[in-house]
Amino acid sequence: MDNCNICKLQDNPIYEDDLIRAVLHKKPSAPGHIIVFPRKHYTIFEQVPDIEVARIFSVANKISTAVFESLQMHGTNILVNNGLAAGQQDNHFVVHIIPRTEGDGLKLEWKPKQLSEEEMSTVELMLKPVAEVMQEPPVEPKKEEKKEPEKLGDENNYLIRQLRRIP
Amino acid sequence: MEDPAAIEEKLKSMSPEELKEFQKKNCIFCHIISGKVQSKKVYEDDVCTGVLDINPANPGHILLVPNEHYAIMPMMPDDVIARMFQVAKHLSQSMLKALKAQGTNIFVANGVAAGQKAQHFMIHIIPRMPDDGVSFSLPQKQLTDSDMDEIAKRIRNRLNDLLGIKEEPQQVAGKKVANVQTDLDAVSKIFKNG
Numbered sequence: 001m002d003n004c005n006i007c008k009l010q011d012n013p014i015y016e017d018d019l020i021r022a023v024l025h026k027k028p029s030a031p032g033h034i035i036v037f038p039r040k041h042y043t044i045f046e047q048v049p050d051i052e053v054a055r056i057f058s059v060a061n062k063i064s065t066a067v068f069e070s071l072q073m074h075g076t077n078i079l080v081n082n083g084l085a086a087g088q089q090d091n092h093f094v095v096h097i098i099p100r101t102e103g104d105g106l107k108l109e110w111k112p113k114q115l116s117e118e119e120m121s122t123v124e125l126m127l128k129p130v131a132e133v134m135q136e137p138p139v140e141p142k143k144e145e146k147k148e149p150e151k152l153g154d155e156n157n158y159l160i161r162q163l164r165r166i167p
Numbered sequence: 168m169e170d171p172a173a174i175e176e177k178l179k180s181m182s183p184e185e186l187k188e189f190q191k192k193n194c195i196f197c198h199i200i201s202g203k204v205q206s207k208k209v210y211e212d213d214v215c216t217g218v219l220d221i222n223p224a225n226p227g228h229i230l231l232v233p234n235e236h237y238a239i240m241p242m243m244p245d246d247v248i249a250r251m252f253q254v255a256k257h258l259s260q261s262m263l264k265a266l267k268a269q270g271t272n273i274f275v276a277n278g279v280a281a282g283q284k285a286q287h288f289m290i291h292i293i294p295r296m297p298d299d300g301v302s303f304s305l306p307q308k309q310l311t312d313s314d315m316d317e318i319a320k321r322i323r324n325r326l327n328d329l330l331g332i333k334e335e336p337q338q339v340a341g342k343k344v345a346n347v348q349t350d351l352d353a354v355s356k357i358f359k360n361g
Contacts, residue, residue, distance in 0.1 A: 012319040014326065015326060024318060024319050027307035027309060028308055028310065029307070029308065031314070031318055034322070045256050045259055046263070053253050053256055054250075054253065055249075057249065061240050061248050062330060063326060064241070064277060065329060066322050066325040066329055067325075068277075068278075069325050070324065074280035075276070075277050075278025075281030075283065077276055077281045078274070078277070079272065079273070079274055079303060079305075080271075080273035080274075081272060082270055082271045082273065083269055083270025084269070085269035085295040085296055085299075086271055086293075087303055087305070096305070098281075100280045101280055102280050106306070107302075108276075108282060108303055108304075109282055112222035112223065112224065113223055113224070113225065113226070114222075115223065120207060123226045123227050126227075126266060127209055127261060127265045128207075128209045129265070130265040131209040131210050131217065131257075131261040132209060134212070
């Protein structure tokens with residue numbers, strides 16, 4: 001996309017192939033902070049096709065190991081901020097790889113909430129019927145023609161509309 | 168309770184297979200997957216299982232774990248990683264639909280310093296609402312260009328070793344620049360599952 005910062009991003013390259021790219025984050029939370037992203041423009045996780053999801057995360061695993069070993073880190077986090085409410089900053093889906101050391105001061109944690117048994121059961125009743133069945137995409141022969149990125153149903157449009165407002 | 172020193176001796180003398188069996192026997196997530204320990208499962212297939220976290224960041228927080236016992240991510244085969252994150256995408260979408268979540272975080276902690284608590288690999292899928300009291304704050308720092316160059320070079324070299332890729336440096340406008348355009352055929356063979 002023309003006005004997307006991530007689509008244009010090439011500085012400090014770490015990895016590139018036909019589907020994805022990984023670069024150092026320009027304003028890192030720690031030295032070696034990397035973002036991995038699809039070369040095609042997708043705004044949120046749900047829009048990214050399975051093949052690209054597979055590639056991004058299997059490469060992210062290898063990059064995590066490379067960062068851990070080459071910079072002698074104590075650990076790594078893999079983080080996706082999907083949607084404005086989740087802290088998404090750019091209009092383009094990215095996966096963060098964040099190197100960690102003891103006492104680095106990064107707060108990537110949460111205060112657990114205490115739910116009653118009733119509250120837990122309510123959530124289970126709402127979520128399970130939708131979560132337990134994953135639609136397998138039909139296997140289609142590969143087409144060469146240009147395609148519009150997958151359009152999602154209405155339930156995701158509000159996320160995309162929010163994100164379009166990001167310059 | 169067995170004496171800790173005796174346990175340590177026992178562990179030292181175990182083969183990798185015996186050690187793995189020992190870990191599984193003492194792993195609460197393996198017990199959850201097998202049904203020995205009660206849980207609220209919301210997703211299950213051949214590769215992985217998703218359960219509701221009983222101490223959630225937000226209601227609906229799912230822990231997605233591989234059915235096979237892997238303690239850390241580098242030990243996991245590419246096809247299992249691929250499948251698990253495809254499932255994570257589906258579970259994220261389920262939260263948007265069923266819980267009217269306004270966003271989701273996908274979070275993995277590799278190593279104690281990164282917040283890893285259990286000895287069984289897991290992906291956290293966390294539904295988010297505005298002002299829910301949860302924050303994955305990513306502070307922004309500035310490094311010098313030369314530091315960035317050095318860091319990128321070190322990571323690329325290690326990564327290319329891990330992937331078995333040979334990198335040829337090339338001249339670009341008088342400056343030696345690493346050729347990151349790797350052999351696409353070699354790379355797609357490594358990730359032949361997609």
